[in-house]
Amino acid sequence: MRTRKRSARRTLLIVALVSCTTVWLSWAQEDTWRRSERMEFWSMQRRGANYGPGRLRPDAFRAAARAGIEFFRLRLESLAPQQRDFLIGDADHYQRLNATDLALLRTILDEADKNGIKIVLTMFSLPGCRAKRDVTDPSDGRLWRDEAYQRQAFALWRDLARQMKGHPSIVAYNPLNEPHPEREFGFDKPDDPRFASWLERIRGTTPDLDRFNRKMVAAIREADADTPVILDGWFYADPGGFRYNVPVADYRTLYALHNLGPWKFTTFRVNNGRFAYPDRMPAKNNAVAKWTIDNLKALVEPVEAFAARHQIPPNRIIASEFWCDRRIPGAAAYLADELRIYNEHGWHWAFYTFRPEGAWTGLDYEIPPTAKLAQIWDAEKRGEDLERLKPRGGNPVWAVIQRALSHQ
Template identity: 40%
Template sequence: MWNPVSVAVLALVTVLAPLMAQAEGGGFWDTQRTGANSFNRSPSLQPFGEARRLGLGFMRLTFTKWASAKRDFLIGDVSDYRGLVQEDLKILRGVLDGAAKQGIGIILTPLSLPGSRWRQFNGAKNDLRLWQDKTWWNQAASFWKDLAFELNGHPAVVGFNILNEPAPDLASGLAEEAGAEDRDTWCRNATGTASDLDAFYRKVVASIRSADASTPIILDAGFYTQPMAIRCLKPIDDGSVLYSVHLYEPYEFTSHFNKGKFQYPGDVTYGEKTEFWDRERLQIHLAPLLEWATQWKVPTDRLMIGEFGCYRRNRGCATYLSDTITLLNEKGLHWAFYGFREDEWDGYDYEVGSGPLPDTYWDAVDRGETPTRPRPGSPMSDVIRAGLAPPPAARSVRSGQ
């Protein structure tokens, strides 16, 4: 006869079982996974319950915004890493435990590393030390080794994303929209220097693997994770490494800087040209990732679109999301939209809709409160909900596998 304790244990095991697959060397990612980004400033406001009810399989979570007694959460000081901040590590563990209870896989994604403080925490200035002096590589590798050792085997952790949107090419003069020839020239010139992202990743991956042999590792392409920048990377001989790009192009449309100038589909400024952007153009923009994977025989289940999205008040945002999700699902890629229930900014909170938030909300913010945004839903959130991949077990039943 079942007792309440037995039932509770069985329920917990049922929830955690899919997450525990990560211990098998990336098994969690053998089936297409769809999720969201959680870049919240408060560790206590992580929306794991809402994520589970929506049907998200995982979340890219950053801890960089969280408050700490030190300057930089968990790292202590990115200008002088001396080991993990233990008080912060306890907070992070608590958040991960909460994710595990809801069955949400977590990709840990720092916005800062030793030698590279996140621009928004650096007086709006780019911190490029990591890409100018290999001394910082050692500190970054030490940080990841320490963190991997501490979190090895945690049931919620399904990925270590070494650094969100690295940009070693930022100060080089290379255009963000540069083509394959210009990109390849830059890659060759960066080889062996502190800007060599491929060599940096190999060092950090080796450091992580000295402490954790199996947790999947996600590597973002360069120049804010542009698809074309994947050409600077060569696959690492590790079946649990995934490769990620982000999709925010055309940025003149997707960003809040649009201010009504452009709509989707439509003509949008891209670099020094005006181009018509629609689903076909999105596919062309994504193509470098797929061509790279074909060239190096990287399987589709090791490719990820770690972020995509558009400012919710831009005309055509729902269509942009629909075209992007349809394209990614056709290719069978893992993906995570930006963002979900963010506590700092409403610009990519699609459940709010395309209109302004009410004055009562902003009045509460002005009083120092953290009000709940009204989220009636919208065509944008409907598109996301419809595009989410079903749980792996459900897929197997329907496909007869």
């Protein structure tokens, strides 16, 4: 009898140990899942830049590393495609990744890794959603009206994630830059009083961006369970659009906001000398008003509310595009205040942009605001490489960014 009791006690002890071990392993697996290497990169605030190379430029990666840039949000649409659309082949009908484009991308990623620069892969075009090359190009909204294009978009990213998941430079996928299905249906601003009721009517259907994002994350996870995904929300990832964004059930997802604006101030040709920060900022009825940093802080309140409502920690929010033309009066002060806001929140950020290609240099912050660049336009017409003609050097705007990159 005693032997039987001892045997029973041993059995209970073994069962208890197995149960505890199973629970411990479950916790350990959960912790591993949450602390994957690529998500671990985003566990602390990261500071980076947008970058759209027209070709492989090793000097740019070396310069970025010297400047303290931790990651590039790599704009793939800037690269010359072997067919019509980079990687996609043809956005009218996706079949498979273009092998030539994929080889070029790998070469660029290798250069990034060599210089310690991490990469967020960002698509500006998808099947049924070809990005504009020029402001006069028509908007392509087929993606938001036809399920067939959405299936092609998911297939594209499954294929791309499968190819990219092992590369050491990759730290996130950004499936679509600045989606705007609402604009296809007549809505231009987040404060349009008609938008909320329209959104309720189309929930769960093709134009629903939140549904699209859920399906996109699920498609990527079929090929890559580890790499974080960065999602742009309603109204071109405008901070005001966060009122309507719905998070996905995936811990390895970050949520992006783009420039605080106002674009009438930040855009050189639209500004046309009318506005300066902080004393002459756009107001109603073509008037001007004096701003402080509090005006900029008010613009991110919807982002703060979204994070609080859904318990999204700061390391899962990223200001992935912000800019101000370097020639605009007050550009340095404006960027300094914007960076201060992101740093106070502990949000990741990527200024727009680092060493852009071409003759348009308004957002090439290393070039002094007073630099004369008339010769660049003639050189572009002659098909010359313009990098040697860009007089980069110390100036107040770049100094602001450089200090922020240096965590000063």
